[in-house]
Amino acid sequence: MNGVLAALRERARARLDPVHWDFYEGGAGAETALAANEAAFARLALLPRVLTGAGPADPAVTLLGERLSMPVLVSPTAFHRLAHPDGERATARAVAAAGTVLITSMAATTAVDEVTAAAREVRPDAAVWFQLYLQPEPAVTEALVRRAEKAGCTALVVTADSPVFGRRTRDDRNGFHDLPPGLAAENMRDLPGAPPGRTRDIAMSPALSWADLRRLRELTELPVVLKGVLHPADARRAADEGVAALLVSNHGGRQLDAAPAGVEALPAVADAVAGRIPVLLDGGVRSGADAVAALALGAAAVGVGRPVLWGLAADGEAGVAAVLAELRAEVEHILTLCGAADCHGLGRDQVVVRGATGVRPC
Numbered sequence: 001m002n003g004v005l006a007a008l009r010e011r012a013r014a015r016l017d018p019v020h021w022d023f024y025e026g027g028a029g030a031e032t033a034l035a036a037n038e039a040a041f042a043r044l045a046l047l048p049r050v051l052t053g054a055g056p057a058d059p060a061v062t063l064l065g066e067r068l069s070m071p072v073l074v075s076p077t078a079f080h081r082l083a084h085p086d087g088e089r090a091t092a093r094a095v096a097a098a099g100t101v102l103i104t105s106m107a108a109t110t111a112v113d114e115v116t117a118a119a120r121e122v123r124p125d126a127a128v129w130f131q132l133y134l135q136p137e138p139a140v141t142e143a144l145v146r147r148a149e150k151a152g153c154t155a156l157v158v159t160a161d162s163p164v165f166g167r168r169t170r171d172d173r174n175g176f177h178d179l180p181p182g183l184a185a186e187n188m189r190d191l192p193g194a195p196p197g198r199t200r201d202i203a204m205s206p207a208l209s210w211a212d213l214r215r216l217r218e219l220t221e222l223p224v225v226l227k228g229v230l231h232p233a234d235a236r237r238a239a240d241e242g243v244a245a246l247l248v249s250n251h252g253g254r255q256l257d258a259a260p261a262g263v264e265a266l267p268a269v270a271d272a273v274a275g276r277i278p279v280l281l282d283g284g285v286r287s288g289a290d291a292v293a294a295l296a297l298g299a300a301a302v303g304v305g306r307p308v309l310w311g312l313a314a315d316g317e318a319g320v321a322a323v324l325a326e327l328r329a330e331v332e333h334i335l336t337l338c339g340a341a342d343c344h345g346l347g348r349d350q351v352v353v354r355g356a357t358g359v360r361p362c
């Protein structure tokens with residue numbers, strides 16, 4: 001792990017209520033999938049090319065028509081006000097200033113219109129995408145989509161890996177199942193079927209299907225990113241269905257504990273999609289080298305979840321800014337050391353698996 005991130009992680013641990021720390025850090029079951037994410041990156045090494053004359057590298061990328069200052073965006077995570085009183089507003093300001101995309105969670109403790117407003121105070125063209133769990137009641141999903149559209153979000157990120165909520169061992173042990181008084185999932189307020197001023201619970205449903213995704217796409221002009229895809233056949237199907245991008249993810253190890261690391265699933269997904277749509281990756285990205293390895297294996301960009309929560313808990317907006325500045329600097333440095341001109345400049349042949357003698361490609 002990058003040293004700046006590791007130091008912020010320790011500051012976050014020291015500041016947070018241990019129950020909230022466990023909520024952020026923990027995974028499902030025996031935390032096998034959680035551990036697999038960082039372990040999979042640790043097994044990868046980068047083979048640099050020499051004398052390319054390509055550098056210094058430009059870490060910027062374009063994704064769904066938006067220019068990002070680096071190939072790192074912020075994956076959706078619930079409940080930022082548990083980390084810091086400024087919560088998602090602080091995150092949004094830091095992400096906007098860093099020039100990348102924030103995917104704000106449906107389970108945010110700040111309403112999406114306040115999140116976009118905070119981002120735009122810093123940078124008028126800042127991009128915020130809205131993460132959505134399709135709700136079993138179509139009227140509720142539609143109201144959430146309208147809320148995200150009205151707030152100015154420029155994409156919907158539909159999380160498809162949660163037909164049921166994962167069984168989080170630490171939360172069960174700690175009895176953490178509700179937000180403390182004064183905090184709420186603000187996007188869930190004033191929706192159909194709830195009394196005015198009250199929030200609805202976020203529902204997860206195993207009955208959702210591709211037909212529901214199609215109905216969502218008929219409801220909105222916004223591009224839809226499908227999050228939580230691991231199987232190459234699902235990736236192909238998503239591209240056939242007209243999804244704008246994929247986010248390969250095991251949900252930070254919080255859903256199916258038997259799932260592979262995202263980066264283990266990435267090459268087969270990239271092959272299945274064959275460049276038709278951008279493929280994003282999250283889970284265990286803790287350094288510029290991790291991000292660059294994922295790019296070489298076919299990702300257009302990567303997401304970070306927990307590192308942003310560490311920065312937020314350690315030092316609010318400045319902490320999130322420090323995480324993102326460090327990752328951008330590292331990506332630029334590593335690309336340059338690898339002889340690449342930009343984020344498209346590495347091939348899959350430049351990622352090898354450690355532990356073998358000789359050079360074994362991924």
Ligand SMILES: Cc1cc2nc3c(=O)[nH]c(=O)nc-3n(C[C@H](O)[C@H](O)[C@H](O)COP(=O)(O)O)c2cc1C
Nearest residue numbers: 024075076077078105159251252283284304305306
């Ligand atoms: C505390 C926490 C809350 C999360 N909440 C959501 C969420 O509301 N929606 C979602 O799609 N993913 C959620 N995720 C998963 C992240 O979007 C992402 O897939 C994962 O955290 C990436 O792995 P990383 O934390 O190792 O970077 C959450 C993850 C964490 C750690």
Ligand SMILES: O=C(O)C(=O)c1ccccc1
Nearest residue numbers: 077078107202251252254
């Ligand atoms: O998705 C998650 O991992 C998560 O922690 C969460 C928490 C509350 C509501 C929705 C998701």
